[in-house]
Amino acid sequence: MPWPVYLAYKHLFPTGRQGATLRATLRLAVFVSFGLFIIILGLLWSNHVLARLWADTDSKTTLVKELGLVWLWVFAGVTIVALIFRSTPFFNAMSIFGITLGVTVLITVQSVMNGFAYQYERVFIETQGHLAVTADGIIENPQEVIQAIKQVPGVTLAEPIMSGVVGLVYQNLPAYPFVRSFDVNSPDAKLDPLARDVIEGSFDDLDDQSVLVGVGLAERLHMHVGDSVDISYPRMLEEAKRDHLPMPKELKVVGILESGWVGLDDNTVFLSLRLLREINGFTNEAHLIEVRLANDDLGHTLDLQEVLRKALQPLSDQRVAAGDKYGRLNVETWQEINQDQMQILFVEKSVMFYIMIVIVIVAAFCILCSLATSVVRKTREIGVLGALGARPAQVAAVFCLQGMFIGLVGTLLGVSLGVLLLHYRQDIIGAFVDQRLILKFYKFYSFPVQYRAWDFVKIIGFTFLISTLAGILPAWWAARLKPAECLRFD
Amino acid sequence: MPAPILIAAGLAKSYPTPSGDLPILRGVDLQVLPGESVSIRGESGSGKTTLLYCLAGLEPVDSGELHWDGCAVTTLDAGARARSRAKSLGFVFQSYHLTPELDAYENVLLARRLAGNVRPEDRSRAHELLERVGLGKRLRHVPGKLSGGEAQRVAVARALLNRPRLLLADEPTGNLDEHTAKEVITLLLRLCSEENTALVLVTHHAGFAALTHRALRLELGVLAVAASV
Numbered sequence: 132m133p134w135p136v137y138l139a140y141k142h143l144f145p146t147g148r149q150g151a152t153l154r155a156t157l158r159l160a161v162f163v164s165f166g167l168f169i170i171i172l173g174l175l176w177s178n179h180v181l182a183r184l185w186a187d188t189d190s191k192t193t194l195v196k197e198l199g200l201v202w203l204w205v206f207a208g209v210t211i212v213a214l215i216f217r218s219t220p221f222f223n224a225m226s227i228f229g230i231t232l233g234v235t236v237l238i239t240v241q242s243v244m245n246g247f248a249y250q251y252e253r254v255f256i257e258t259q260g261h262l263a264v265t266a267d268g269i270i271e272n273p274q275e276v277i278q279a280i281k282q283v284p285g286v287t288l289a290e291p292i293m294s295g296v297v298g299l300v301y302q303n304l305p306a307y308p309f310v311r312s313f314d315v316n317s318p319d320a321k322l323d324p325l326a327r328d329v330i331e332g333s334f335d336d337l338d339d340q341s342v343l344v345g346v347g348l349a350e351r352l353h354m355h356v357g358d359s360v361d362i363s364y365p366r367m368l369e370e371a372k373r374d375h376l377p378m379p380k381e382l383k384v385v386g387i388l389e390s391g392w393v394g395l396d397d398n399t400v401f402l403s404l405r406l407l408r409e410i411n412g413f414t415n416e417a418h419l420i421e422v423r424l425a426n427d428d429l430g431h432t433l434d435l436q437e438v439l440r441k442a443l444q445p446l447s448d449q450r451v452a453a454g455d456k457y458g459r460l461n462v463e464t465w466q467e468i469n470q471d472q473m474q475i476l477f478v479e480k481s482v483m484f485y486i487m488i489v490i491v492i493v494a495a496f497c498i499l500c501s502l503a504t505s506v507v508r509k510t511r512e513i514g515v516l517g518a519l520g521a522r523p524a525q526v527a528a529v530f531c532l533q534g535m536f537i538g539l540v541g542t543l544l545g546v547s548l549g550v551l552l553l554h555y556r557q558d559i560i561g562a563f564v565d566q567r568l569i570l571k572f573y574k575f576y577s578f579p580v581q582y583r584a585w586d587f588v589k590i591i592g593f594t595f596l597i598s599t600l601a602g603i604l605p606a607w608w609a610a611r612l613k614p615a616e617c618l619r620f621d
Numbered sequence: 622m623p624a625p626i627l628i629a630a631g632l633a634k635s636y637p638t639p640s641g642d643l644p645i646l647r648g649v650d651l652q653v654l655p656g657e658s659v660s661i662r663g664e665s666g667s668g669k670t671t672l673l674y675c676l677a678g679l680e681p682v683d684s685g686e687l688h689w690d691g692c693a694v695t696t697l698d699a700g701a702r703a704r705s706r707a708k709s710l711g712f713v714f715q716s717y718h719l720t721p722e723l724d725a726y727e728n729v730l731l732a733r734r735l736a737g738n739v740r741p742e743d744r745s746r747a748h749e750l751l752e753r754v755g756l757g758k759r760l761r762h763v764p765g766k767l768s769g770g771e772a773q774r775v776a777v778a779r780a781l782l783n784r785p786r787l788l789l790a791d792e793p794t795g796n797l798d799e800h801t802a803k804e805v806i807t808l809l810l811r812l813c814s815e816e817n818t819a820l821v822l823v824t825h826h827a828g829f830a831a832l833t834h835r836a837l838r839l840e841l842g843v844l845a846v847a848a849s850v
Binding site: 138 | 670674677679680699700703704705706707708710712714716718720721722723724727731732734735736761763765766779
């Protein structure tokens with residue numbers, strides 16, 4: 132091992148401190164962890180969480196065991212902290228923890244933002260499909276287009292969709308949900324993922340006289356399978372103008388659907404395609420054709436978008452040439468359709484990254500101060516190294532490597548702590564925040580997290596780089612010192 | 622007669638001050654034969670440490686020539702001097718200057734690390750040297766747990782690890798009591814003799830100077846034979 136590496140390591144973890152007084156360290160860890168555990172219990176009690184957990188948990192023994200597990204985690208954490216403080220000088224330990232906290236925050240924030248993006252991606256794909264074929268207006272004779280789409284390899288489903296808004300009255304309670312169709316007369320209807328989300332009743336029962344209701348909407352209106360609802364629709368006004376007496380459609384609730392996305396479940400009903408066409412005054416049209424692919428990969432989706440565009444071009448030109456001036460067919464990905472939401476998420480993630488990075492930069496300044504102090508304290512040692520034959524660059528490397536080691540240890544601890552916190556995020560957040568708040572504002576049932584390798588590479592690389600750079604200035608100072616002057620330093 | 626291991630000819634060194642250059646060395650001539658021990662005494666501020674640092678190549682000289690084992694040191698750049706110093710020179714300081722984060726064994730081996738890779742024979746030699754200086758049972762003690770005399774013995778072992786042809790000692794007993802100082806000096810001279818290492822010893826102590834082969838005095842920037850020791 133090159134001696135600057137060896138000496139840098141020894142400066143951080145001196146002989147005689149490694150594993151020193153392990154028994155005393157463990158004893159200290161026990162006391163401190165109990166103290167912290169009492170504080171945590173106090174926080175849980177003051178937030179009425181303890182009472183709620185006590186009431187909600189069937190087995191009190193299980194609750195006690197879970198609290199015991201909490202103490203064990205606290206003890207493990209305190210032991211690690213204590214061992215680090217025992218193994219390395221105080222300033223180095225503080226530098227390590229600074230980096231640890233910075234990396235923990237970065238990993239946590241980025242992974243949660245990735246989780247949100249991923250959840251939205253899943254929701255968009257599940258509820259809207261991978262691609263949407265639309266026209267400038269409405270799509271006439273969608274079956275012709277669907278046939279052309281199905282020729283493209285990789286397409287698993289192409290279904291015509293009508294959508295809109297309806298008025299709904301149940302037991303004198305009004306609602307104005309979105310409405311979406313299922314082509315129940317097509318065998319492909321069951322291939323739609325939403326068809327598998329019916330939690331009460333049956334998707335197979337959906338016909339021209341029935342309706343599926345989103346679970347949130349059903350709960351809000353206290354609706355159940357078998358109940359009847361009145362559906363009003365915008366065309367009723369047109370019919371009234373033609374002196375027809377428009378009547379709401381009375382439909383039977385045959386199923387409750389839960390997609391997992393509150394935005395859909397709270398405010399959507401599902402009708403048969405034929406019925407939705409009828410109440411919109413259409414016979415053989417569709418607002419769009421939802422295309423689903425075998426592979427969710429975005430790259431694959433983009434490739435097939437191009438393929439589909441080329442495949443539909445002749446049909447599109449033919450329609451326009453035949454006089455359908457709104458007949459030009461467009462192919463959009465789910466990402467293009469939901470561009471605004473995805474862009475907002477990307478911006479939020481980027482902004483959070485750049486804000487959180489400040490923590491790492493502050494920690495790097497801590498490293499710089501610690502190493503600069505070390506250069507001053509070790510001035511005579513620098514002189515000795517010079518007298519023993521060390522070159523200035525090698526002396527500089529000792530201090531630069533210390534910064535690197537601090538960054539490395541801090542980063543490893545930070546990644547571990549971040550992943551651990553994310554693993555138990557539901558329990559931690561749930562202990563202090565009402566999960567219904569998360570549901571209400573973020574539209575998901577659980578706090579989403581997704582790990583992306585590139586984020587880890589970015590965070591680890593940046594932290595490592597900045598820790599090393601923090602060591603460069605003290606290293607430069609050390610290299611400039613003259614051995615003879617250092618030896619005379621008092 | 623073997624060639625001198627150290628040849629210093631006309632070494633001159635001065636320090637800049639606000640009122641002009643202050644000459645410290647005014648043409649020092651010194652030759653040391655292999656295995657020979659030479660002591661240099663002088664009053665405080667006479668320039669003994671400066672001379673030693675110049676002989677070690679740690680301080681650049683204003684003029685003169687310096688040769689280590691036939692190699693012209695004054696013509697080498699700082700990096701080459703450092704490399705040469707690591708292989709050919711040993712150094713013992715007044716304040717021991719052991720690395721506090723390393724134990725005795727690791728401190729001794731540090732000299733080898735600076736000179737290149739540590740080989741198994743180096744580890745054996747480090748063990749052996751620490752035994753010879755009487756610290757065979759204190760290998761794993763850090764400097765904070767060693768007495769002044771013990772720390773200086775570790776420094777002596779470190780200085781001899783690479784089998785240097787020349788060892789420079791700057792008042793190695795300056796911080797020790799009389800009894801310990803005598804033990805350390807005796808040890809240093811004996812080991813240098815056994816290793817055939819030339820020794821240049823800077824000391825205030827007349828009695829210790831008398832133990833060397835040759836005693837010199839640094840006066841007015843030049844070396845002269847000591848009138849009596």
